[in-house]
Amino acid sequence: xxxxxxxxxxxxxxxxxxxxxxxxxxxxxxxxxxxxxxxxxxxxxxxxxxxxxxxxxxxxxxxxxxxxxxxxxxxxxxxxxxxxxxxxxxxxxxxxxxxxxxxxxxxxxxxxxxxxxxxxxxxxxxxxxxxxxxxxxxxxxxxxxxxxxxxxxxxxxxxxxxxxxxxxxxxxxxxxxxxxxxxxxxxxxxxxxxxxxxxxxxxxxxxxxxxxxxxx
Amino acid sequence: xxxxxxxxxxxxxxxxxxxxxxxxxxxxxxxxxxxxxxxxxxxxxxxxxxxxxxxxxxxxxxxxxxxxxxxxxxxxxxxxxxxxxxxxxxxxxxxxxxxxxxxxxxxxxxxxxxxxxxxxxxxxxxxxxxxxxxxxxxxxxxxxxxxxxxxxxxxxxxxxxxxxxxxxxxxxxxxxxxxxxxxxxxxxxxxxxxxxxxxxxxxxxxxxxxxxxxxxxxxxxxxxxxxxxxxxxxxxxxxxxxxxxxxxxxxxxxxxxxxxxxxxxxxxxxxxxxxxxxxxxxxxxxxxxxxxxxxxxxxxxxxx
Numbered sequence: 001x002x003x004x005x006x007x008x009x010x011x012x013x014x015x016x017x018x019x020x021x022x023x024x025x026x027x028x029x030x031x032x033x034x035x036x037x038x039x040x041x042x043x044x045x046x047x048x049x050x051x052x053x054x055x056x057x058x059x060x061x062x063x064x065x066x067x068x069x070x071x072x073x074x075x076x077x078x079x080x081x082x083x084x085x086x087x088x089x090x091x092x093x094x095x096x097x098x099x100x101x102x103x104x105x106x107x108x109x110x111x112x113x114x115x116x117x118x119x120x121x122x123x124x125x126x127x128x129x130x131x132x133x134x135x136x137x138x139x140x141x142x143x144x145x146x147x148x149x150x151x152x153x154x155x156x157x158x159x160x161x162x163x164x165x166x167x168x169x170x171x172x173x174x175x176x177x178x179x180x181x182x183x184x185x186x187x188x189x190x191x192x193x194x195x196x197x198x199x200x201x202x203x204x205x206x207x208x209x210x211x212x213x214x215x216x
Numbered sequence: 217x218x219x220x221x222x223x224x225x226x227x228x229x230x231x232x233x234x235x236x237x238x239x240x241x242x243x244x245x246x247x248x249x250x251x252x253x254x255x256x257x258x259x260x261x262x263x264x265x266x267x268x269x270x271x272x273x274x275x276x277x278x279x280x281x282x283x284x285x286x287x288x289x290x291x292x293x294x295x296x297x298x299x300x301x302x303x304x305x306x307x308x309x310x311x312x313x314x315x316x317x318x319x320x321x322x323x324x325x326x327x328x329x330x331x332x333x334x335x336x337x338x339x340x341x342x343x344x345x346x347x348x349x350x351x352x353x354x355x356x357x358x359x360x361x362x363x364x365x366x367x368x369x370x371x372x373x374x375x376x377x378x379x380x381x382x383x384x385x386x387x388x389x390x391x392x393x394x395x396x397x398x399x400x401x402x403x404x405x406x407x408x409x410x411x412x413x414x415x416x417x418x419x420x421x422x423x424x425x426x427x428x429x430x431x432x433x434x435x436x437x438x439x440x441x442x443x444x445x446x447x448x449x450x451x452x453x454x455x456x457x458x459x460x461x462x463x464x465x466x467x468x469x470x471x472x473x474x475x476x477x478x479x480x481x482x483x484x485x486x487x488x489x490x491x492x493x494x495x496x497x498x499x500x501x502x503x504x505x506x507x508x509x510x511x512x513x514x515x516x517x518x519x520x
Binding site: 119120121122127132143144147150184190 | 261262264274277278302303304306307403404407408416418419421423424454455456457458
């Protein structure tokens with residue numbers, strides 16, 4: 001069902017766009033861009049775009065197109081650093097970035113867990129996820145990343161369903177400056193205020209929350 | 217049995233009508249600027265007893281942070297208590313419950329009245345949440361008050377404790393400027409609250425609250441005052457970066473937010489914005505209700 005749906009969505013996207021700039025998002029995903037250095041996404045991000053948790057390769061499926069496109073541009077301009085993605089992003093054309101971002105956004109993703117702020121947090125990790133720690137100016141993760149960490153709008157990507165090792169790597173990248181592309185530096189301060197143990201625990205919390213349905 | 221039914225119907229009908237204004241005087245209570253560092257620490261959730269009291273505190277907490285979803289009959293917009301009282305009503309300089317609860321019942325010289333804590337919360341529901349307040353003896357009100365009481369554990373009664381309210385941010389000498397405020401808004405606020413103050417939703421529920429328009433606080437809410445919004449913003453916004461704006465920026469952006477239409481003041485006097493301005497807004501801090509901005513009358517109300 002999923003490959004069929006992908007074909008349908010992919011062809012709809014092609015039909016919807018003016019033929020003059022018809023880069024094929026699905027083709028970029030499965031075969032790569034016109035430049036051979038722009039490798040196919042699915043090689044590392046999985047055939048369904050849900051990432052490969054064991055390797056720490058992140059989920060792309062269902063992420064907002066604006067967010068994905070911004071990340072690719074940020075690898076080009078150096079505000080986000082990653083040895084594999086930097087050359088790859090530079091090898092993609094603008095049209096290909098636009099097309100593959102839209103395609104990835106259209107891929108189905110597992111729903112985020114039911115995690116509402118009305119719950120009382122009984123352990124420190126849930127408390128960090130729901131409420132943060134205001135003595136260190138850390139808002140709760142879900143306050144910006146949405147209920148269950150499912151993401152909000154174009155700027156606040158889902159945390160749910162991302163491999164724990166990917167989330168840990170991102171928080172550490174903000175701490176060491178290899179990632180500095182957060183709008184208004186919203187993440188830098190938060191990441192620097194968190195301890196190693198908290199980062200690990202909260203990453204595992206969200207990696208888990210999409211895979212198991214929590215009943216409220 | 218039979219005579220009861222019409223009586224019940226009558227009760228149901230009367231409660232469906234517009235609720236009387238619980239606390240008509242919503243004008244500002246002065247909170248001085250920051251002088252002493254807040255010392256008070258509210259109790260931790262882990263200290264809650266596993267009995268009826270602990271259960272009620274938890275219920276009050278749930279209503280406090282998820283008001284709109286849990287009390288749809290009482291909330292008429294997209295706001296929760298925790299939108300204006302950060303960190304679940306715990307955060308100093310964010311009008312924490314532990315700074316408010318011990319100040320009630322409160323006497324107001326202005327109208328020679330005593331207002332209870334329940335009436336104060338009813339005011340929040342009618343103005344900040346543009347809705348119908350729960351009755352003073354309702355289970356929800358009891359739970360909300362119990363939560364505030366618990367947060368105030370060991371706080372002194374009737375003392376203006378450091379950290380209460382939103383500390384005053386003095387109005388800059390040159391006043392405020394909408395254009396500069398619009399710029400601050402675009403750079404610092406729009407990412408969460410949207411280009412048009414509309415907030416952001418996930419699956420139909422607001423995650424980031426709307427700052428103007430039909431789903432925001434109404435023209436009677438304390439936050440409609442530019443000075444109050446400037447204080448809130450300066451000490452609490454952007455989320456996780458308090459104190460990052462200058463006093464001038466806080467005033468400018470507060471003025472930009474509060475020049476936009478929002479639901480009408482439910483105290484509207486004889487349908488007249490001017491009469492309402494004179495009675496309720498003329499001597500209430502710095503606000504734009506009933507005034508003209510660039511030729512347009514402010515306070516006409518938005519949606520319903």
